[in-house]
Amino acid sequence: MEADPNIQILIVDDQPTIRESIRISIRTIKDYKLEFCEASNGVEGITKLQAGFMPDAIISDIMMPEMDGYEFCQKVKESHLWCTIPFFFLTAKAGSTNREIGLKIGAVGYLEKPFDPRVLGASIQSQVLAYWQLRDKLSHSVNTILSVFSHEVGTALNNIIGFTDLIQESAELSPEHQLWLDNILSSAKRLEKLRRKSAFLMELQHTDFLHLELDNLPVLVETAIEISMFAAKEKNIQIVKNYEDVPAMAVHRIFMIEAIVAVLENAIQFNPIQGKVIIHIKREKDDIVFSIEDEGPGVPPDRLLEIFEPFVTVANVLNHHKGTGLSLAIAKRIVDLHAGVLTVEIRQADQLPTTNPGAEFKFCFPCLTRSAEK
Numbered sequence: 001m002e003a004d005p006n007i008q009i010l011i012v013d014d015q016p017t018i019r020e021s022i023r024i025s026i027r028t029i030k031d032y033k034l035e036f037c038e039a040s041n042g043v044e045g046i047t048k049l050q051a052g053f054m055p056d057a058i059i060s061d062i063m064m065p066e067m068d069g070y071e072f073c074q075k076v077k078e079s080h081l082w083c084t085i086p087f088f089f090l091t092a093k094a095g096s097t098n099r100e101i102g103l104k105i106g107a108v109g110y111l112e113k114p115f116d117p118r119v120l121g122a123s124i125q126s127q128v129l130a131y132w133q134l135r136d137k138l139s140h141s142v143n144t145i146l147s148v149f150s151h152e153v154g155t156a157l158n159n160i161i162g163f164t165d166l167i168q169e170s171a172e173l174s175p176e177h178q179l180w181l182d183n184i185l186s187s188a189k190r191l192e193k194l195r196r197k198s199a200f201l202m203e204l205q206h207t208d209f210l211h212l213e214l215d216n217l218p219v220l221v222e223t224a225i226e227i228s229m230f231a232a233k234e235k236n237i238q239i240v241k242n243y244e245d246v247p248a249m250a251v252h253r254i255f256m257i258e259a260i261v262a263v264l265e266n267a268i269q270f271n272p273i274q275g276k277v278i279i280h281i282k283r284e285k286d287d288i289v290f291s292i293e294d295e296g297p298g299v300p301p302d303r304l305l306e307i308f309e310p311f312v313t314v315a316n317v318l319n320h321h322k323g324t325g326l327s328l329a330i331a332k333r334i335v336d337l338h339a340g341v342l343t344v345e346i347r348q349a350d351q352l353p354t355t356n357p358g359a360e361f362k363f364c365f366p367c368l369t370r371s372a373e374k
Contacts, residue, residue, distance in 0.1 A: 006032065006033045006034070006035050007029065007032045007033070007034050007035070007056050007057070007124075007125075007128055008035045008036075008037070008053070008054065008055045008056050008057075009026060009034065009035070009036050009037070009055055009056065009057050009058070009059065009124070010036075010037050010038075010039065010045060010048060010049070010053065010055040010057070010058045010059070011023065011036060011037070011038050011039070011059050011060075012038075012039045012040075012041065012042065012044070012045040012058065012059070012060040012061065012064070012069070012072065013040070013059075013060070013061040013064070013090075014040045014041055014061065014063075014064045014065060015061075016040075018061070018113075019038050022059055022090065022120070023036055024117075025115070025117035025120050025121060026117075026120065026121055026124060027121075028117055028118055028120075028121035029121045029124065029125050032125075037053045037055065040064070040065075041064040041065050041066045041067055041068075041072075042060070042064060042066065042067030042068060042069065042071055042072030042075070043066045043067045045058070045060065045067075045072050045076075046067075046072070046075055046076075049076070049079075049081075049082055050301075050304065054081075054082075054085075055085060056085070056086070056128045056131060056132070057085065057086045057087075057088065057124050057127060057128050057131075058076065058085055058086070058087045058088065059088045059090050059124075060072055060073065060087065060088070060089060060090070061089075061090060061091050062089055062091040062093050062098070062102070063091070063092070063093065069089055069091065069102075070101065070102070070105060073087050073089075073102070073105050073106055073107055074105050074106070076106070077105065077106040080306075080309075081306060081309070083106075084131065084134065084135070085131065086108045086109075086124070086127035086128060086130075086131050087106055087107045087108060087109075088107060088108065088109040088110070088111065088123065088124065088127075089102045089107050089109070089110045089111070090111045090112075090113065090115060090120070091110075091111075091112065091113060092112070092113045093112075098110075108127050109123050109127065111123070143202055143205075143206075146198050146199070146202050147202070149195070149198065150195055150198060150199040150202075153191070153195050154192070154195055157188050157191060157192045157195065160184065160188045161185065161188050161189065161192065164181055164184055164185045164188065165185070167181060168181055168185075194326070197326040197327070197330065198326065200330060201310060201326055201329055201330050201333065204330065204333040204334065204337070205333060207337060208337075209337075210252040210255065210337050210338070211252065212250040212251055212252055212338070213250065213251070213252075213253065214248045214249070214250055215248060215249060215250075215251045215253055215256075216248055216249075217246055217248075217249050217251075217281055217288060217290060218243050218246075218281055220251070220253065220256055220257055220260060221241075221243075221260060221279060221281065221290065223257050224257050224260035224261045224264055225239060225264065225279075227257070227261050228261055228264045228265050228268060231265055231268045231269070232268050232277070235268065235271065235272075235273045235274070235275070236273060236274045237268055237271050237273075237274070237275050237276065237277055238274075238275075238276045238277070239276075239277050239279065240276060240277070240278045240279065241279050242278065242279065242280045242281070242282075243279075243280075243281045244281060244282040244283065245283075246281055246282065246283050246288045247283075247288070247367055249288060249338075249365060250338075251338060252334075252337075252338070255334045255337070256334065256338070258330065258331075258334060259330070259331040259334040259335055259342075259363075260290075260331075260363075262327035262328060262330055262331040263292050263328065263331050263342075263361045263363075264277070264279075264292055265327070266294075266327060266328060266361075267292050267293075267294035267296070267359075267361070268294075269296075270294060270296030270297060270359075271294050271295050271296050272295060272296070275294070275295040275296075276295055277292060277293065277294055277295075278292075278293040279291070279292055279293075280293075283367070284364075286366060286367050287364050287365060287366060287367065288364070288365045288366075288367055289362060289363070289364050289365075290362070290363040290364075290365075291360055291361065291362040291363065292360070292361045293358060293359070293360045294358055294359055294360075295358045296358060296359060297357070298346050298357035298358055298359045299344055299346060299359055301346060304343075304344055304345070304346075307328055307344055308328050308329055308331075308332040308342070308344075309329060310326055310329040335363060335365075338365060339365070339366055340363060340364055340365040340366070341363075341364045342361065342362070342363055342364075343361070343362050343364075344359055344360065344361050344362070345359070345360045345362065346358070346359060346360075
């Protein structure tokens with residue numbers, strides 16, 4: 001397995017001198033670049049994770065204010081995004097009972113202070129390598145399942161859709177039988193849409209480079225609005241546009257329109273009838289920023305990262321993401337391939353005419369001048 005170039009480590013301890021000592025000690029790990037993120041207690045640690053820092057290992061003290069190490073570890077292990085990250089306790093709390101508690105709630109290591117830097121470094125390196133191997137195996141397994149699913153289900157669905165169409169065209173059907181066939185056809189087409197999205201996402205996840213050409217972001221957004229207009233008219237939703245002049249962008253036109261449509265249709269879907277979707281395009285320093293605001297139910301603060309995970313559904317993100325749970329994952333991957341960032345934020349209640357908190361999906365892309373400098 002080809003190792004990742006960086007090992008990212010989250011250090012959580014209420015004493016700055018201890019955090020510094022851990023950083024110095026871990027530098028005994030050779031052949032890898034090390035990147036650190038620090039927090040002074042469990043609450044700050046969770047905040048760092050929610051902000052998008054995805055470590056390869058977490059090192060935490062136990063006795064800390066606000067949220068101790070045990071509670072912090074439990075919260076990490078409860079999240080499907082973080083539960084597989086190797087978690088180490090590094091603490092002055094000695095004794096087999098404390099060690100047993102730590103291991104039972106999910107820690108892979110329990111080291112007592114004062115610690116041997118070589119033992120700490122070796123422990124982290126071995127667990128991180130095992131974590132990478134597990135991650136790669138899971139990724140390979142998922143891709144294999146999706147590939148088989150796409151091929152086999154696609155063949156079956158083509159037969160179902162084709163023969164259903166033939167029956168509808170050639171037979172005299174009662175209203176009841178016609179309704180049955182309509183339901184069969186609708187369900188088959190919905191499953192075929194899921195199959196195509198799964199295959200597309202898998203293709204994007206194996207893509208590291210796109211052929212980009214200069215294009216105008218407002219023109220791409222207008223194309224996406226045209227595609228989504230039928231859904232907006234069905235709910236009598238007003239689309240408000242606030243465009244500022246921005247420079248041309250290097251984009252893959254079809255993929256970028258796909259990403260914008262995914263986020264726009266999500267906003268339309270969860271907006272109330274006669275609601276409003278606001279689209280902003282502007283330049284902020286060295287970035288081009290494009291955002292879509294809705295008046296829907298919003299996203300819980302502790303679930304903001306999960307909204308972009310594949311197959312995240314209504315059950316775990318409070319009704320803001322119905323359907324297959326793939327559209328926003330596809331949008332996120334497309335934006336990543338453009339060296340951009342796609343995030344979601346909760347709008348403030350005083351910004352809205354409704355009781356819903358609403359959400360703002362924000363696309364951020366580097367200007368060409370900044371990209372060229374890098």
